[in-house]
Amino acid sequence: MDRLPEGVTEPRWIAGAPTLAEVTDDIARPLEGRPGKLWWVCFGVAFLCLLDLLGMSTYLIANGIGVWGLNNSVGWAFDITNFVFWIGIGHAGTLISAILLLFRQKWRTSINRSAEAMTIFAVMCAGLFPLLHMGRPWDAFFIFPYVPNQHGPLWVNFRSPLVWDVFAISTYFTISLVFWYLGLIPDLATLRDRAVTRGKKLVFGLFSLGWNGSHRTWARYEVVSLVLAGLATPLVLSVHSIVSMDFATSLVPGWHTTIFPPYFVAGAIYSGFGMVLMLLILTRQTMNLQRYITIRHLDSMAKVLLLTGSIVGYAYASEFFSAWYGGNLYERYHFINRATGPYAWAFYLMVLCNVLAPQLFWFKRVRNSVGMLFVISILVNIGMWFERFVIIVVSLHRSFLPSSWGMFYPTLIDLGILIGSFGLFFTLFLLFIRFMPMIAIWEVKGVVTDQLGHGTAHEMPETPKTPDEAVTHAS
């Protein structure tokens, strides 16, 4: 496995050298005690936003989607922007849990659990928007092919990217949920065995499925995890590719381009990592987990942000280049309009947040400053939301015929539902870090054991490699 060149030492991902029991205690403590003030403040704000979502959606369903600012020119706006934004957020979770597992990146162990949870909650938020946009959410089952079909056309149109989306996102949600639950089982067993109250014993006992740490089960478990990671990796790439095809298969200038699938996937990972970074900083500060979510983790995530942010910046530039080089009048006008038209402010905000802000991550000092990371992660999220706004609204508001040009102005309901979706997301996430182990206890134990130099059958040196390690060994 991890054979490193001579002179290179394995980085230490967990600060100090906690014993296995200490790892369990540290991660289980926040679930067993009472949450701090900061948690209650965050939860209060999030819950208010959730109430806002409930009120706004009720109003929307009662009155129809005319309460949004949509019009004939711009028939898709905040709803689809929010949908693509939230799906994109979800992608980082799968990247961390599946792709980094395949690449055997040990630093994922401290962050994968919360990133996977984030994926599930983000996909839930995303699913909300097509549902609301239908206007009649009780008829949502029409989008699935089912027999016998007694409502209108007999089958869904299997050639439509919107139907592909239905399959992609429901598969993505299901597989992410299963993957997350599978990862939780050993930790639920750990919590079951240390639970003191009857209620907790019962609930954890029920969901841990009688797990007892048998190695014969562990051996199969690891293979199943790898198989699921291998399935989730192409799945996550397919999901955002298909989302991008909702646009790319049309003829609208600004949408009709072949670069969309990779561009969307890179953007999704970028925005998702921004969100994970923000959530992890919140988690480690509210739950005192600095020992497990170290500056090194944040530093690695900042590097991923730098890479994907640069890919996104390259995609922006390449779109402009092909608009000029392609010689298509409408395409060229669209990009002139993007940079100088009435929505130019959104375009420049997007470039500032997505292309320029992450370039600060070239400096180690920025990557290692929690405050800077937090600010930039928020900028990344703002920028990526505006990217989708620019792609969707700016393309639609001036398409081919000047007679059908128009403007989109969001209404209070538009804004309220956007804010409300954050409320849903953060309420779920805060409940998750309150009631579930937000760090994979068993995976961290594996890393801690490897770090100490035992635990593998491979020739791990018994003697410390560096003076730094010697100190922690002795302590």
Add this chain to the structure above:
Amino acid sequence: MRADVLVATFPHVEGLLRAVRQARREMLRVYDVFAPFPIHGLDEAMGVRHTRLPKITLVAGLTGLAFALTLQFYANVLDWPLNVGGKPDNSTLAFIPISFELTVLFAGLTTVAAFFLRARLYPGKRTWLPTAGVTNDVFALVVRKPATEAIHRRALALLAECGAASVTESEADL
């Protein structure tokens, strides 16, 4: 399966690995090892066979693929051909995304279901722990209780020599 066993607990992984190897060399039957995380190298030491679960993944994935292609072909060609934008009824290329998704969905769900079945994990199962703490920080080796007093003594000596913290006799529910 109920069996009379010796349960040896270890505070560290290396002692456990050594004990597993030596116990097998001494012809003791190693039933299982219980640990709070998967220990690398234990598969070889215990002689655990490779799981056949990936084969189930393959079969389930192919089933999903066949199902998706059949569904789309049946709906668009046999059951209700509908001219959409002049595209052919059997637009196989346009069927690929859904076929891929259903392949992944079938493969993933079936693999996990097969794992739960094979590992006999289900809600409401009575948990059998060889000793307290195996889901926290204790490693436990469970071997069949030796038939004769002489082998029993040798087993105890071997386990103690490998650094076992305790050895107890117990009835296992494996």
